[in-house]
Amino acid sequence: MSKILIFGHQSPDTDAITSAITFSHLQNELGKETEPVALGKTTAETQYALDYFEVEAPRVITTAADETPEVMLVDHNEAQQSVSDIDKVKVLAVVDHHRIANFQTANPLYYRAEPVGCTNTIILKLYKENNVEVPKHIAGLMLSAIISDTLLFKSPTCTAEDEKAAKELAEIADIDIEAYGKDLLKAGADTSSKNADQILNDDAKNFPMGDLTVRIGQVNVVDVDEILERKQELLDEMAAQSESNKLDLFILVTTNVLESDSVALVYGEEKAQVAEAFNKEMKDDTLYLEGVVSRKKQVVPQLTEQFS
Structure with missing residues (x-):
């Protein structure tokens, strides 16, 4: 058996x-x-x-x-x-x-x-x-x-x-x-040896939100600049994966485990609504999310409500 x-x-x-x-x-x-x-x-x-x-x-x-x-x-x-x-x-x-x-x-x-x-x-x-x-x-x-x-x-x-x-x-x-x-x-906070795909997808999930498919990845770091310095590389990879996997939105939440804050990189036509969901201003595809560390409790519910 x-x-x-x-x-x-x-x-x-x-x-x-x-x-x-x-x-x-x-x-x-x-x-x-x-x-x-x-x-x-x-x-x-x-x-x-x-x-x-x-x-x-x-x-x-x-x-x-x-x-x-x-x-x-x-x-x-x-x-x-x-x-x-x-x-x-x-x-x-x-x-x-x-x-x-x-x-x-x-x-x-x-x-x-x-x-x-x-x-x-x-x-x-x-x-x-x-x-x-x-x-x-x-x-x-x-x-x-x-x-x-x-x-x-x-x-x-x-x-x-x-x-x-x-x-x-x-x-x-x-x-x-x-x-x-x-x-x-x-x-788990060392990203220096990871390629863009690993950073985006080592901890990522797809969520249906209204008519959209939203992929949200999260990476923990001790220095957010490690990720921001590679922003264009990551956005290019998000674009490629969004097209190949039919994603409407791709969001990478980078969380500083020492300061308990996050920065989100956002790719997709609906990115303006992501900013609206958090009542934040989007700057160059980037959202600064003070006090946000939990995808489950502080990201997914807000986006689900926004797109419902």
């Missing part, structure tokens, strides 16, 4: 990769035969966490139906963010902390969605509810995801539950949250 595949969204971030691993471990402890896989390569930040806790990165897949009839989704639910043949497999479970959109199944399923900062915060609850012990390496990966998704608790998506979970996991993993957290975030 084939294994149940468990995976996060395309262009996977640390939460997407680690939640597949941690949820798969839980399901296997509960008697199922599952395998964590990924819908893209790991980022430098994610690889730092995997190396630190000596866990192998999941293999990358592009389709699932040729391997298994059943899957479980973590850290996403929207079809356009999932595996390309999601309509050809049975979704047994979803554990997520995002909006629910473009999602339906032919069969009943387990669905767990909570408004917290990180999927792994929810997965920790599932370990407790099922009386399954959290091993040290699993705790470390869960903690890494929470740190990443909440920007070391500075993101507005962070909740008291995330902070409580992080403290508990840090004890199990024997980790100093502040020291490890800064090292983890810095590992």
Whole structure:
């Protein structure tokens, strides 16, 4: 019998990769035969966490139906963010902390969605509810995801539950949250060796908004000028990818993890409406977004309302 595949969204971030691993471990402890896989390569930040806790990165897949009839989704639910043949497999479970959109199944399923900062915060609850012990390496990966998704608790998506979970996991993993957290975030903030495509798509998602398809990428840095110095290169790549992938808007949110601010580069005919959504002035395809760090809470809702 084939294994149940468990995976996060395309262009996977640390939460997407680690939640597949941690949820798969839980399901296997509960008697199922599952395998964590990924819908893209790991980022430098994610690889730092995997190396630190000596866990192998999941293999990358592009389709699932040729391997298994059943899957479980973590850290996403929207079809356009999932595996390309999601309509050809049975979704047994979803554990997520995002909006629910473009999602339906032919069969009943387990669905767990909570408004917290990180999927792994929810997965920790599932370990407790099922009386399954959290091993040290699993705790470390869960903690890494929470740190990443909440920007070391500075993101507005962070909740008291995330902070409580992080403290508990840090004890199990024997980790100093502040020291490890800064090292983890810095590992993902170096863009010097990345090409334009990697900067745009290492952490990017497509969102249907009204009649538009909007792709929003996000990159964390410690110096925003690293990205702004390459603005024309990035805009040219955004233009090429928008044409080839039929995107109406392409937005890159560059977040300074030390100052908790962002700068957005915007490509597309509707870019004036993007500025209007944030009540900001667009200057040379650039928006300065003070205090904005969360795509999920501070970017997607505003744009969805603007284009609805």
